[in-house]
Amino acid sequence: MRLQGMRNLCALILWFMSGVAKAQSLDGYAGVGISYDGFIADKSVTKLHPQQPWLISPQVAVGLRYHTNQDFNLMLDAALGTSRINLPAPGNEKVDYNQVRALITIGSGLYIPVVNNQSVMPFVQLGTGFFDFKSIRARNTDYAYSPVDYNTKHWVVVFGAGVEYAFRMGLPSSVNLRVLYTPLNIFPEPVSYYMRVNGQRNEYKLQGKLLQCQLTYQVHLPIAKWDRE
Numbered sequence: 001m002r003l004q005g006m007r008n009l010c011a012l013i014l015w016f017m018s019g020v021a022k023a024q025s026l027d028g029y030a031g032v033g034i035s036y037d038g039f040i041a042d043k044s045v046t047k048l049h050p051q052q053p054w055l056i057s058p059q060v061a062v063g064l065r066y067h068t069n070q071d072f073n074l075m076l077d078a079a080l081g082t083s084r085i086n087l088p089a090p091g092n093e094k095v096d097y098n099q100v101r102a103l104i105t106i107g108s109g110l111y112i113p114v115v116n117n118q119s120v121m122p123f124v125q126l127g128t129g130f131f132d133f134k135s136i137r138a139r140n141t142d143y144a145y146s147p148v149d150y151n152t153k154h155w156v157v158v159f160g161a162g163v164e165y166a167f168r169m170g171l172p173s174s175v176n177l178r179v180l181y182t183p184l185n186i187f188p189e190p191v192s193y194y195m196r197v198n199g200q201r202n203e204y205k206l207q208g209k210l211l212q213c214q215l216t217y218q219v220h221l222p223i224a225k226w227d228r229e
Helices: 002-020
Strands: 024-041 056-067 072-086 095-110 119-138 154-169 171-181 191-197 200-206 208-226
Touching: 024 072, 024 171, 056 208, 072 119, 072 208, 095 154, 119 171, 154 208
Parallel strands: none
Antiparallel strands: 024 056, 024 208, 056 072, 072 095, 095 119, 119 154, 154 171, 171 208, 191 200
């Protein structure tokens, strides 16, 4: 009798847990944000360290969030924006190397509910980035640089981590902060360029890795929901 009673109790507990378990769902989002690219120079190639003021650039992002029965989410993200690198330059000259940047990443995060439909999700990601030369922009006017189109279209591996805070502000929303790193050099070959200051020509090469910090505000829209069977 006692054994039968324990079985019934266990069955009741399992039924109750299955009834309150979180359903699976799929959400999509669109968002806008800002990005900062910290350039880590390859000192064997780039002899003069770049100037390091903060260069902020805009970005747009879209993605999917798959909420599982367990306490973690699966992520798919795509972001489009610009990448801005400070070029090594003589004296206090400041020059930007600008690229178009597209990122595609997948990842997973731990779902941590807070209060009032708010949650926090620390996550890790792995993906790839596509970079294409856009322009060189001078912030001073007393020098010249090589006016060429650096044909540096390329894909690089990226991985990173971050945290996403979800809440409701009219529509379901979230703020996503992540840091992405390129473990390989950002250019297939070092980028060679020159600058002419006061009639003197200065030759430079650019090579290194990127440490990207991105902050995005996202609005989420439900796509599908499945109850646990």
